[in-house]
Amino acid sequence: MGGEERVRWVRRVAVVSAVLGIAVLAGSSGNKGLAGAAEAGRGPVPDARQQLNLARRGKKIFDATPKYASEYVGNELACGDCHAASGRADYAAPLIDVAGLFPMYSARAGHTITLEDRIEECFVRSEAGRPLPRESEEMLALVAYIRSLSKKGANGQPYARRGLAKLPELQGDPNRGRIVYHQCAICHGNDGAGMPPSIPSLWGKGSFNDGAGMNKPAKMAAYVYKNMPQGNPGALTVQDAYDVAAYICRQPRPKFNPAYANF
Ligand code: HEC
Ligand code: HEC
DSSP states (O other): OOHHHHHHHHHHHHHHHHHHHHHHHTTOTTOHHHHHHHHTTSSOOOOHHHHHHHHHHHHHHHHTHHHHSGGGOOSSOOHHHHSHHHHTSTTSOOOTTOGGGOSEEETTTTEEEOHHHHHHHHHHTTTOSOOOOTTSHHHHHHHHHHHHTOTTOTTOOOOTTOSSOOOOOOOOOHHHHHHHTHHHHHHHOTTSOOBTTTBOOSSSTTSOOTTSGGGSHHHHHHHHHHHOSTTOTTOSOHHHHHHHHHHHHTSOOOOOOGGGTTO
């Protein structure tokens, strides 16, 4: 992100967060994270300025998670390494207008989950880490940041380019994928380790664990098809994306801790 774009973005976060902050003051039932904590008597309702500061802090954590939430991260990935452009890139599981969709049914959990639950899932799987306390500054900040990405307020419609691309179901060939991977290795390295924090790891100890959504070849193919190679997305065919995903998902990576199976 260029300096100017960053300034503009920070301003937009400021405006959106201020509006959200006012909604909190007005007692809007939509803001479940902080207002919910306050309603439950767990602390004062944050004012607009506190809300803004929290969202700013949340963006920092989102963009550099191993640095700002190191206690809870087991690898070298930031949220923004997958949720690209700080959670604003189409079909890279953007978090635009997502907050208001929670609580929602989760097929993985088999029950309804909150936004906080969903963040924990990414901590114990994608971040190969451990759950962070619900009342921690990190959790409140991440929730505030994700809420600040909701333009339509807490109960908006799903964003049109939410989630990952819908691809036809194909079978990936890991041997072909190894050849496709040559064009990825320029950045992510022959050993898949990348160069954190600027280029994320695709496998090895710096990467997501084997319980992560990204470790499912179909999900990775959908991510890669729309987003990679970075700077030239669209260069791969759907088959290339499945092949390279089949190759990457076979590589060694951290193990999911079954103690966190409820996330
Ligand atoms: C290794 C990649 C990766 C990392 C790192 C990661 N996520 Fe995710 N996240 C995903 C994928 C994949 C999905 C599911 C997308 C889908 O299937 O539509 C997801 C989904 C989500 C969702 C639900 C989005 C929706 O549309 O319902 C939230 C919220 C979320 N992640 C938050 C976070 C946060 C906060 C962090 C950092 C602590 C993080 N994620 C780190 C890959 C990642
Ligand atoms: C020009 C450098 C570059 C190239 C080439 C490139 N990537 Fe990436 N990749 C990145 C960066 C940087 C990110 C972090 C997200 C972002 O900023 O877009 C990323 C993120 C990812 C992620 C999610 C994060 C993670 O670590 O799991 C996957 C999966 C991925 N790349 C796969 C690929 C594949 C497959 C190719 C080859 C087809 C490829 N990339 C080519 C730079 C690159």
